[in-house]
Amino acid sequence: MATPQDISKTVTPRDVNVRRKPARASSAPPVPEIMKQGALVPWLYLLPALVVMAFFIVYPMINTIGLSFQNRDGTASAATTCREGNPCWGVFENYRYALTAEFNTSSPQALWNSFWSSSYGNTIKWIIVMVFGTVSVGLGFAVLADRVKYEALAKAILFMPMAISFVGAGVIWKFVYDYGTQQNQIGLLNSIITSFGGRPVAWLSTTPINTFAIIIVGIWIWSGFCMTILAAALKSVPDEILEAARVDGATEWTVFWKIMVPIILPTITVVVTTMVINVLKLFDLVYVMTGGNFQTDVIANRMYTEMYKNFNMGRGTAVAVILVLAIIPFIYYNVRRFLAQEAMR
Amino acid sequence: MNREKINRIINELPTHVIILLTIVIWVVPTLGLLITSLRPPEAVRNTGWWTVLSEPPGAEKYSQYCASCHGADGATLPAADLSNPDLVRQYPRSLQLLAILRQDINGQPHMGDIPLPNSQEAADIAVYLRHLSGIDTASQFSLNNYIDALVGYRGQNTYRTDCAAGTQPPDLRCNLSDILNPRGMGRAFVNSLLVTIPATILPILFAAFAGYAFAWLDFKGRFLLFALLVGLQVVPLQMTLVPISRFYAQAGLNGTFLGVWLFHTGFGMPYAIYLMRNFLGTLPRDLFESAYLDGASHWTAFRQLVIPLAMPAIASLGIFQFLWVWNDLLVALVFLGGTTPVMTYQISNMVTSLGSGWQVLTAAAFLSMLLPMIVFFSLQRYFVRGMLAGAVKG
Numbered sequence: 001m002a003t004p005q006d007i008s009k010t011v012t013p014r015d016v017n018v019r020r021k022p023a024r025a026s027s028a029p030p031v032p033e034i035m036k037q038g039a040l041v042p043w044l045y046l047l048p049a050l051v052v053m054a055f056f057i058v059y060p061m062i063n064t065i066g067l068s069f070q071n072r073d074g075t076a077s078a079a080t081t082c083r084e085g086n087p088c089w090g091v092f093e094n095y096r097y098a099l100t101a102e103f104n105t106s107s108p109q110a111l112w113n114s115f116w117s118s119s120y121g122n123t124i125k126w127i128i129v130m131v132f133g134t135v136s137v138g139l140g141f142a143v144l145a146d147r148v149k150y151e152a153l154a155k156a157i158l159f160m161p162m163a164i165s166f167v168g169a170g171v172i173w174k175f176v177y178d179y180g181t182q183q184n185q186i187g188l189l190n191s192i193i194t195s196f197g198g199r200p201v202a203w204l205s206t207t208p209i210n211t212f213a214i215i216i217v218g219i220w221i222w223s224g225f226c227m228t229i230l231a232a233a234l235k236s237v238p239d240e241i242l243e244a245a246r247v248d249g250a251t252e253w254t255v256f257w258k259i260m261v262p263i264i265l266p267t268i269t270v271v272v273t274t275m276v277i278n279v280l281k282l283f284d285l286v287y288v289m290t291g292g293n294f295q296t297d298v299i300a301n302r303m304y305t306e307m308y309k310n311f312n313m314g315r316g317t318a319v320a321v322i323l324v325l326a327i328i329p330f331i332y333y334n335v336r337r338f339l340a341q342e343a344m345r
Numbered sequence: 346m347n348r349e350k351i352n353r354i355i356n357e358l359p360t361h362v363i364i365l366l367t368i369v370i371w372v373v374p375t376l377g378l379l380i381t382s383l384r385p386p387e388a389v390r391n392t393g394w395w396t397v398l399s400e401p402p403g404a405e406k407y408s409q410y411c412a413s414c415h416g417a418d419g420a421t422l423p424a425a426d427l428s429n430p431d432l433v434r435q436y437p438r439s440l441q442l443l444a445i446l447r448q449d450i451n452g453q454p455h456m457g458d459i460p461l462p463n464s465q466e467a468a469d470i471a472v473y474l475r476h477l478s479g480i481d482t483a484s485q486f487s488l489n490n491y492i493d494a495l496v497g498y499r500g501q502n503t504y505r506t507d508c509a510a511g512t513q514p515p516d517l518r519c520n521l522s523d524i525l526n527p528r529g530m531g532r533a534f535v536n537s538l539l540v541t542i543p544a545t546i547l548p549i550l551f552a553a554f555a556g557y558a559f560a561w562l563d564f565k566g567r568f569l570l571f572a573l574l575v576g577l578q579v580v581p582l583q584m585t586l587v588p589i590s591r592f593y594a595q596a597g598l599n600g601t602f603l604g605v606w607l608f609h610t611g612f613g614m615p616y617a618i619y620l621m622r623n624f625l626g627t628l629p630r631d632l633f634e635s636a637y638l639d640g641a642s643h644w645t646a647f648r649q650l651v652i653p654l655a656m657p658a659i660a661s662l663g664i665f666q667f668l669w670v671w672n673d674l675l676v677a678l679v680f681l682g683g684t685t686p687v688m689t690y691q692i693s694n695m696v697t698s699l700g701s702g703w704q705v706l707t708a709a710a711f712l713s714m715l716l717p718m719i720v721f722f723s724l725q726r727y728f729v730r731g732m733l734a735g736a737v738k739g
Contacts, residue, residue: 170696
């Protein structure tokens with residue numbers, strides 16, 4: 001489901017109503033003069049929140065960076081784990097491992113293949129397919145559902161998987177993908193295939209189908225999220241413009257691409273960035289459905305494997321830092337967008 | 346019907362088809378889970394859940410291979426009465442069935458002139474035999490899987506039959522105390538509740554305080570601190586797990602509820618404050634001004650104005666945090682693990698070991714979805730509102 005952290009970047013009052021609200025120049029909501037009190041009072045209100053955040057987010061982040069330069073139990077520098085005759089990056093040894101261990105450098109072809117089946121290549125597949133899938137299903141459904149009488153029910157159904165855990169969704173789809181070795185296929189998908197005379201497929205252990213099979217589960221879960229936010233943005237598109245275009249003879253297709261999409265483009269951008277962040281962090285689905293085996297690993301699951309299965313703290317934290325580095329552009333984007341919004345208030 | 350109406354229906358048809366098709370894809374997998382969780386184990390193993398309403402697949406094969414000797418009802422030969430459940434139970438799968446078909450009976454081939462069925466046909470016949478003997482029809486749907494999941498039963502039969510026969514596994518006592526068996530979903534449900542409720546209330550409380558400060562109090566660095574908070578929202582969980590689990594190990598907080606509550610509180614904070622501040626910022630300022638003119642302190646204003654007025658935001662936030670914590674696997678896996686297993690942990694364990702078969706797994710998964718589904722469908726309005734982060738207010 002949606003992590004609370006993910007949702008916030010989606011849509012705010014400002015996004016939806018940007019064109020309607022008069023802009024104010026101040027950078028923060030003004031506080032009435034009469035309410036100004038002693039300098040200490042605000043900090044008392046902030047104290048519990050600041051303490052838990054400092055302890056559970058800020059301090060561990062710094063600590064994680066430090067640990068990524070140390071050995072497996074954090075007792076010595078990572079440089080000591082280098083072995084004679086092997087390449088070594090000194091204190092960056094964990095990063096060397098995290099960045100190169102999955103790659104086969106014997107030939108360019110082998111490198112390319114091993115890259116695409118590594119956790120990095122898979123994460124890229126996830127980002128491309130899942131973001132495209134969720135946004136197009138979400139947008140398409142939002143536009144179409146707007147025209148039918150059972151809109152509310154249809155939207156609720158598409159949105160329903162958001163209430164289910166990734167673990168639950170993993171079970172649901174593992175059952176759909178079930179592959180029986182001999183008797184009747186009890187997995188829906190293979191049963192459909194065999195009933196048309198095809199051969200059953202081991203969806204979750206056949207590379208590279210398996211990664212895409214799991215991505216489809218991700219799309220199933222997250223499309224409702226994209227749909228809800230895009231639908232809210234679509235409702236803010238003024239009807240007069242759409243009507244005017246239709247009167248002028250524009251087809252629905254043209255109305256969609258030339259009017260709706262450009263107007264809600266800012267929201268689409270927000271949804272896309274939110275989804276990219278979600279995909280980068282995604283762990284549960286891969287963990288439950290394949291455990292990262294059969295070349296379905298992704299960065300977030302690899303961090304878990306290094307840390308809690310191989311018990312190598314240095315390597316685990318190095319993977320975590322790489323994950324954060326991938327997310328930093330989005331943190332920057334988020335803050336910048338927030339500043340722009342505040343300036344509009 | 347006039348021509349215009351027909352035209353309109355034809356124009357709208359593709360829209361309906363696409364929407365209904367999408368809905369089917371969204372509903373069918375979950376429906377399969379629900380139906381499977383109600384079926385007996387043998388049926389789950391041998392036939393797809395969509396066959397529950399159809400004629401058993403082996404009927405045709407049975408009449409082709411067996412009916413000439415055993416009769417349509419299976420009872421023609423008293424020595425080999427196929428309507429006898431005890432006999433049929435010995436041949437649950439194609440393998441056992443083919444073995445007996447290959448054996449000679451009284452020096453004659455079992456099948457006589459009829460060729461042996463292949464393994465797929467034999468599997469279908471085995472399924473049909475259970476139908477014929479009444480094993481399956483006796484209880485096509487039951488809550489047995491749910492009982493098995495709740496008490497953590499992992500045997501070959503069901504909890505009920507084992508308890509009736511006195512052959513239950515050693516960790517089960519066949520009384521009400523089994524519902525709290527550490528391996529069962531009943532216990533996990535309680536654990537999930539114990540984790541989720543405080544981990545929902547604490548962050549909302551802290552966020553209400555901080556959101557009020559950010560919205561209506563003046564202090565140095567207010568804007569900068571809030572911008573920092575916006576950045577913290579996307580920090581991945583993975584980045585903070587290791588140092589915290591090290592600290593918890595030293596402080597003895599590993600495997601405790603307190604540790605998980607605090608972790609979820611810390612991580613839920615940035616978003617919760619963000620939502621609270623944005624919501625409280627939209628409250629009319631005259632309200633606060635007149636309260637202060639009447640001599641109210643910040644504390645009074647917070648308790649008597651802010652909290653009641655912020656109820657919509659608190660509701661949205663509550664649903665979000667609830668679903669997030671309830672559905673979380675990673676934090677539970679790292680900090681609670683098997684010592685105090687929550688539902689997601691138990692299910693992921695069942696999936697990776699697959700020791701208990703689909704029927705218990707599907708029942709367990711459905712149990713874990715029950716509460717979120719209820720919350721979702723009854724409070725959907727607040728859920729969507731929270732997701733749009735105050736867009737409705739604007």
